[in-house]
Amino acid sequence: MQVKLYNPPSPLETRVISKRFGTPDSWRVDTYLATGGFEAFKKVHEMSQDQIIDEVKASSLRGRGGAGFPTGMKWGFVPRQSELPKYIVVNADESEPGTCKDRLLMEHDPIQMIEGILIAAKAVGASKGWIYIRGEYRYLIDHMDSVLKECYARNLLGKNILGTGFDFELYTQTGAGAYECGEESALLESLEGKRGVPRIRPPFPAVSGAFQAPTVLNNVETFSAVPEIIRNGAKWYADLGTPRNGGTRLVCLAGHVERPGVYEVPLGMNMLYFLNEIGGGMLGGRKLKAIIPGGSSCPILSAEECDLAMDYDTMAKAGTMLGSGGMMVMDETTDMVKVALRIMRFYNHESCGWCIPCREGTTWLRKMLARIVDGNGSARDIDLVGDLASAMLGRTFCPLGDAAALPTISVVKKFRPEFEAYVAKNPFATSELVQVA
């Protein structure tokens, strides 16, 4: 596969998992082995399962798919004894709007992820795994299949890997175009060939996952970080970031910026610093209006709120999320009402339809926002949008409902004047004909 440089790297990056990006044949076995590859794998063979898990816990690595759950803790939930075999599943469904990092990891440094998978397998006692790749990444599935083929040929997968006596079978599995299948239990349902609808939890995948067996399910980037953690030590990794928010992450900078692209930065870097120094500042020097920090499921930050550290805890305290790292920057020319509509259209389209609040709520909200954008909104609609979104919050079967509600509530709250402006343009906005009860 022809490698295209993803974007010019920035000297201000801290390249831990992206250090091989852009080097010739970065995805080939020889390149990987020549640059420290599989040192970690050999190291964990001298460690006990508890030691491996403790090391990952100490690194304070947290799930890079969006939820930010401590990875070591998740691995620790897998029962030691199990009648059923244990599995590793990689969430390569990458469908969160704004996110485009996992594809780069799989394109440029897939064997790093594979080594991470093997270390996880060793830690919990798994011998089989699947990489669930979203159906839209058609090209990537073929690419991953050829990477796997080479790994098998070079004894990095299969029986008796590198003579350690450890066996592991790894396969790719394609999705079929559903955002909801990025939700871990819906992903497992899809993996098993069923409708991509989430499961009742508890039990969680660590206890009852793929085919009801204990499963470690993590994001591509999360697995990719593991080899360096083992190679250089948990403390080294943790210290790169901030307390309880260790290491680095790939941030996908998009929107009205001079240098959009994917950059690897330590957790805790200031958002504005990142935007200006690495991202090159606002496109054409225009004014910043709002940032969606980590994928469209995150509440939006207005310009005044963007001076904060990019780590899980700080962002949560600020009422938003670090999320999946999909940072979308909007300048003063952006129509925030249309942003709200665009986001709601996505969630309505992707709603799996299982539960009433999300299925009907996102539909109602989409229709209402479309009507407002069309110029037929009324004053009570603005409050109703916030009201309905709040009615969905915390009531749905899975977090997709919350993901649809939270950004909408934040956009209406922080940019209400723009909604009022749309309504003001409607000559019938306060007419009796439009008001219903």
Next chain:
Amino acid sequence: MSNPVNLTINGTAVQAPAGMLLIDAAKLAGIEIPAFCYYEGMSLQAACRMCLVEIEKAPKLMAACVVPVAEGMVVKTESEPVVKARKTTLEFLLTNHPLDCPVCDKGGECELQDMVFRYGAGESRFTEVKHHVPEKQWSPVVFYDGPRCILCYRCVRVCNEGMGVGALGIVNRGVVSEIAPSHGDHLECDECGACIDICPVGALTSGAYRYKTRPWEMEHTGTICTHCSNGCKTTLGVRNGEIVRGNNRDRSGINGEFLCVKGRYAFDFNHHPERLQSPMMRVDGKLEEVSWSKALQTIAAKFKAIRDGSGRVGVIGSARMTNEEAFLLQKFARTVFGTNNIDHQRSGDVVTLLDALSGKTGTLGSTADCYNSQAVLVLGTDLSQQHPFLANQVRANFRHHKASVYAVTAGPVREDKIAKASLRAAGDGLAELESLKTKLQAEKELLVLFGDSVKGESVRKLVAFGESLGIPVKYIALVDYVNSRGVMDMGLLPDLGPGYHAAEGPAGMTLPQMLVADDLDMLWIAGADVKVDHPDAFVVVQDLFLTGAAQKADVVLPAASAYEKNGTVTNVCGEVQRLKKAAETVGAKSDLAIIGLIARGMGVDLGKVDADAVFAEIQKTVRGYNVPLPVIVTGGAAQTQPVNGRVPANVLPELIQSARDTLFTTGSLTRYSKVLNEVREAPGGLYR
């Protein structure tokens, strides 16, 4: 209660067994937590979000249908956030649900109506355009209206888990999700209608019932389905004397909510235009309508003459008669005519089974055993086709208790899917059964259901095989129709009287013998469509329709159907239940009334001839029928205890022949049921 858990709901202390779901625990305390998708006996979903309640220390509202009770749990089901959540969930549901109530069959018994009335907002704030798709017809019986569907998936689950058919699924995603039938645009299934009954709204409606009535215009009568021998309770909805629907939503009877297509829909034979409504007599070689008095006078006079002249008499009864009718008919034949020429079409070798089980106790299976027995053997019968309720019990047994199911049958059967072992066997299958001996011996107990391919000596061999296993074994001899077992218990047999006593005097003619006898003076046929070729005999036929036998009769009497009379019937497992008159066909009389009128015309005293009086006599005189009357009268099923001893009869195997009905056939009534004919002719025909 083992391991009781103490929790508080709305300030009241509640005790519930450990592991119970919160929604069920609340019900114990008399607190209703509304739900659409939660349904007892089916897999959990937590999809509708109606059952969200407030639990102390939980970060958000929790769905009560998936939370097990925990010690010290404090639950609020009527607090402000909960009430608000329910209201908005219903408001969300009504955004696309059309306001079809005026034209929707479900109006008046709709769960969404009930919920909105109780928990919903009076007005909706929705002013957008609704998404509409046209209504579809998936089969002669099943209609699906997408906009009305609330996507609770009860229908999908009942078809998949409950009926084991899996003909319904879900297609598309999000708000354009729809329930879809197995064949894209139509259903090929059992047409049982379980999906229609379980639908909380009017999304799935019955083609047989459409637009006929409102629920409150019907009178509901619970009676026993007249088709197969399983004895399901069916609650018939009657409007202005016409039966318009059947279901069992009140879960009365032994069958809970289960009914097959026959129990639900095949009542329509009852008001078929060809129902006989007037007696007929042969005048100059042609049958002419006559009055009841004329017909009865003629019969009484002729019968008297034959009795006084010691003529040869043949009496043929039907497996669809009530116990009272069968009892009285054989009593009439034996005491008035002094004959044992009494028989009916037998479909299962109950007699040999009882004889072979002589001296053993607890060896006869009940319908509950089909659900509870740790192991079940289906031998020589297509259970799902001929005994849908028993098959349902076995399936539920497998699903809930992981019972071991074995199938030894002539062809593939549905039980193969859940069977631990299944074999194909021609004949009685006993040779093939030997190969399963080791597996069966390892079971804790066994219930054997066998069809008519096991009869005569084979039954004895089967019981011997059961003995050799060294585990407790129970048996059910499968028979065809609603009272096939009952009429045998009542002695409608040439060599046995009621209760399987030996008949007095020499054994009489069997059915085949009567049909070829050319020296009969009289042939009295009650409800059996047999081949009549007796030009010299006085033939009386009482039936619902002008059957082949009736066309050859000298006198034809219009009989009432099972849905038009009172009495009792005994199902295949010996459980006796009460029939309750639901409708009436003008001009027809029940077999019991006819027998009584003929007796009166002859000046014969048969005692009081009404269902209750005759049943009282049966209770007193028929061995095994001293069952508690209150159980029967209140609509329950009472287990009869037939003879436990040698039965003095030798059954010739050729006398036992099952009609081998399917889900879409029911003996001679089949052609008169519009619904059954429609489903048989629908694409796909009988779903196997």
